[in-house]
Amino acid sequence: MVGCLITGITQKAMIQWTIKGSGYFDVFFVNTLGLPFFSGFAFFFLLIAALIYVGLKFAEKNNHNFLKLGLWSFAFIMFGTFSSYFTTLARSNANPALDMSNVDNPINLVSYLAREQYGDWPILYGQDFTAEVADVKTEETYVKSNGKYEKNGRKSSYVYAAEDKHLFPRMWDASNDQGHADYYAGWAGIGKDKDGSWERKPTVGENIAFAFSYQMTWMYWRYFMWNFAGKQNDVQGIHMSNVRDGNWKTGIGFWDTARLGNQDTMPDSVKYNKANNKLFALPLILGLLGLFYQFKKDRNDVVAVGLLFFFTGLAIVFYLNQAGNQPRERDYAFVGSFYAFAIWIGLGVLYVKELLQKLIKSDSGANIAAAILCTLAVPVIMATQEWDDHDRSKKTLARDLATDYLESCAPNAIVISYGDNDTYPLWYAQEVEGIRKDIRVINSSLLGTDWYINQLRYKVNQSDPIDPIWTPEQIEGATRDILYNAPKPGVDPNQYMDLYTMMKDWAGSDDPNKMEQGRDGSMLNIFPSKKVSIPVDMNVVRQNGTVNANDSVLSSIQFELSKNYIYKNDAAVLNIIAANKWKRPIYFTSPDGSGLGLQPYIRQDGLTYRLVPVKNADVNRDWVVDKMMNKFVFGSADKKGVYYDEENRRHLNSIRYAYAQAAGNLADNGRKEDARKLLAKCDKSMLEENFPYGMVSRNQLHNQFSLQMAIAAYKAEDTVLAAKIVKSVKKDLEQQMAYYSSLSDSKQEAMQNEAADAERMLKGLQQLVTQFSTPQQPAPNAEAPGQIKNPPVVKKAADTPKH
Known part of the structure; x- marks a missing residue:
């Protein structure tokens, strides 16, 4: 309990409150005394050092050993730990190309250490x-x-x-x-x-039950069993009743069948998934033997290791208070407890040796026998089962996907991406690999912060500055965090308003006549019209290649904002577009164009989607043929034996879907030879053994993407490829149906949605084959079976703080 109290004090008081105190000292020294930034910060820590020195002298003089130890420990944490953050402050003040959180002053350091960007949540x-x-x-x-x-x-x-x-x-x-x-x-x-x-x-009872069934059992013990009993596959487990995805399993037939149904009837794509790891619970058994052995030998040591196990596992579960429907598996958060359990596995070897010694009657013989038996039972079987899904030696997908995004763009482009997972690979490719440093990559999730918008004003690498319209003072702190739609005299809501004028002269104005008064009396920034337009300079867009020679270019693009409010990050995107005036190419990594109503003016240029003054432009055909034939790379998917987990497959599906879209559009426009070349390039670059067309996935998305590829192949008259895809998808769907039918009634009920999707897709697949087997049949419409209504790369909400 004392250790828990000390840990709590350290986490809250020493790490957060001391930094907050140093920040307030700096505010006083700068604002009141007129001294430079960091003067109060430096004085605060010098004062702490002086107090520690005086305290140590007092403890030494009066022989207070516990006080002396406590003060030295405090000094180590304060100066040993915090000294590492001085590099963060120094780096941020140097204004590097990537400067997350802009920690260039003590006040920002307080927010940075408190992880305020992830919000707060109740615990007790x-x-x-x-x-x-x-x-x-x-x-x-x-x-x-x-x-x-x-x-x-x-x-x-x-x-x-x-x-x-x-x-x-x-x-x-x-x-x-x-x-x-x-x-x-x-x-x-x-x-x-x-x-x-x-x-x-x-009810309170339901809260407690949720804690035990979801947070502890599903979001911790399931991960624990993955490591020490075995793992079913790499498909994320969302619902606890789903017996197909992401469960723990042992490889012991009767045990797994009782829990999950007959695993032998599983579809091949998950039955032979490289993350299907059968450990037969041997590491778990050896660890439990080690726990029992330590309990017999020294109960104090059991308490020590047990506390380590608890505080790096279940205590974290309690602290994180994870919400349901997590965006990804969170096993990495609890790895400390798995290390702790590994201590007991090691002690289990000693217990096995002790047991064998009673049979063999020889110390050396028992030592050798225990070493061989335990090595074969745990490390060897873990290596044989888990090496293939942990081997990343050949995989280059993160870098190659970033390359494909960047190479899809015209020179000096602006790329607006969504979320960390889609942005960091692009930054890595630029900063480390030196790929396309002329492009400015913007993470839209960060545009809700003043420091990130201000970074747009500077040249980064070979990318010119960007005008965000508003001054630094106009976006400081929470200023303009949200804009509200409010009609104003003289502004016709049925007429389209110039976007630049609206964002600069209305949303950017502090004139009370162009603002609205809130309930608390504060003045709110507004935008007076939801209908906006962006004028088009014909000479600019034709000279810089924004449009093609035969495009029907609009004199302005008109769209309507769907909501009655705009958050700062979306307002920043609108500002970038308005101020750009078509001078630089603007791309999105999602086809919805940031969800601001720009979809009719979004054109596919490979993996990215460019804003163009052409309505329903669909695909930039010459551009995509060149880029996708000559520039795209596939993360070693063309090499044998490379494993791609579910997240990797999601990104590979993004590439496959982009090829299907482009090829289908080419075929629709009479360029079937180019379409076949694109499809052949994609097919040969992704070996089926690495990335099969038919595969189990959540909501059948993988098979839907594959069917888009099949439709494109049919349109391009590549019947061999189409038949190959259809055969693979059909096999997987039929195996899925057989698996669902083999389950007990209660398990079938839990999988009824997946079964219904599989059955519907099978019927649609047959209709597709029939349709393209009959001459002069129209291509599938938007509601055809297998049509993707939600493209693979979509705008995602910011991640939750459960890291």
Whole structure:
């Protein structure tokens, strides 16, 4: 308990409060005393050092050994640990190309260490996801501006009524951008009334049950068993009742069958998945033997290792309070507890040796026998089962995918991407590999922060500065975090307003006549029209290659904003587009064009989608043929024996889908030879043994992407490739149906949606074959079987803080 208390004090008081104190010292020294930045910060730590010195002298003089030890420990944490963050401060002040969080002053360091960008969540006491917000608590924040710290912006947090709060809240997250609230509601059987409100609150008992069944069993013990009992496959397990995806298994037939159904009837794509690891629970058994052996020998040591196991495993589960429907598996968060259990595995060898010694009656013989037996039973079997799905020696997909995105773009382009996973590979390719450093890669998720928008103003590598329209003062802190739509006299909401004028003269104005008063009396920035237009300079777009010679170029593009509000990150995107005035190519990594209503003006240029003043341009045909034939690389998918996990397959499907889109469009426009070349390039660059066309996936997305490839092959009259794809997909779907039929009634019920999807796709597949086997039949329409309604690369919500 004392250790827990010390850990808590260290985490909160020493790491966060001391840095916050140094920040307030710096504010006082800069704003009140007129001294330079970091003067108060330096004085604060010099003062701490002086106090520690005085305390050590006192402890030495009075022989207070515990005080002396405590002060030295405190000094080590303060100066040994925090000294590493001095490099972060120094790096940020140098303004490098990538400067996350802009930690160039003590105030920003406070936010950086507290991980404020990931939000906060209740642990011991708090609200349920059904709770209504009773009030909003605000705290003034400081920003570095004009040689001093200025109050500009408020940090807001929700306040909930006392009756909506209780101990041990495990179903807390009301946000639904990742389906968290819906997951809770589905688990607890809570519906909505006719007004859209939740019918009831989850009970305390349901919160406790959710903690044990989902957070502990599904999101921890399942990962634990992956490592020490065995793993079913690499498909992410979303729902606890799903017996097909991401479960733990042992390879012991009767045990696995009882839990998951007959594993021999599984489709080949998961039965022979390289992440199907049969450990026969031998590491688990040896570890339990080691735990028992240590308990017999020294119970104090068991407590020590047990606490290590607990605090790096279940305690983290308790602290993270993970919401349902996580965007990815979180096994990496608990690796410390797996290391702790490995200690018991090592001790298990000693226990096996002790048991064998009773039979063999020879120390050396028992030592050799135990070493051989335990090595074969644990390390050897783990290597034979798990090496192939952990071997990354040949895989270059992250770099190659980034290369494909960058090479899809014209020179000096601006690329707007979504989320860390889609952005960091592009930054790596530029900063480390030196690929296409003329392109400015912008992470739209970060555009909601002032520091990231301000970084657009500078030249980075070979990429020219970008005009974000608003000045640094206009976006400081929480200023313009959200814009509201509000009609204004003289502005006709039925007429299209120039986007640049709206964002600069209205949304960027501090004139009270161009603002609205909020409920609390504060003035709110607004945009007066949801209908906006961007004028097109014909000479510019034709001279710089934005449009092709035969394109029907519009004099302006007109679109409508769908919401009554705009967050800062979306407003920043609109500003970039408006201020650019078609001078630089603007690309998106998602075909929805940031979800701002720009879809009719988005054209596929490979893996990226370019904003063009042409309506329904679809595909830049000459461009994609050149880039996709000569520039694209495939992450070693053309080499035998390379393993791609589910996330890798998602990105490979992005490439495959891009080829299918381009080839289908070429075929529709009479260029069937070029279409066949593209399809052949894609097919040969992704070996079926590495990346089969027919494969189990969540919501049948993998097979849907493959069917798009088949449709493109049919259109291009490549019947051999089409038949190859259809055969693979059909085999997988039929095997899926056989597997679902073999399950017990309760397990079948849990898989009914997947079974229905498979059955529907099988029928659609047959219709597809029939359609293209009959001469002069029209191509499949938008509702044809296998049509992708949600492209593989979509705008994603920011990740949750459960890291």
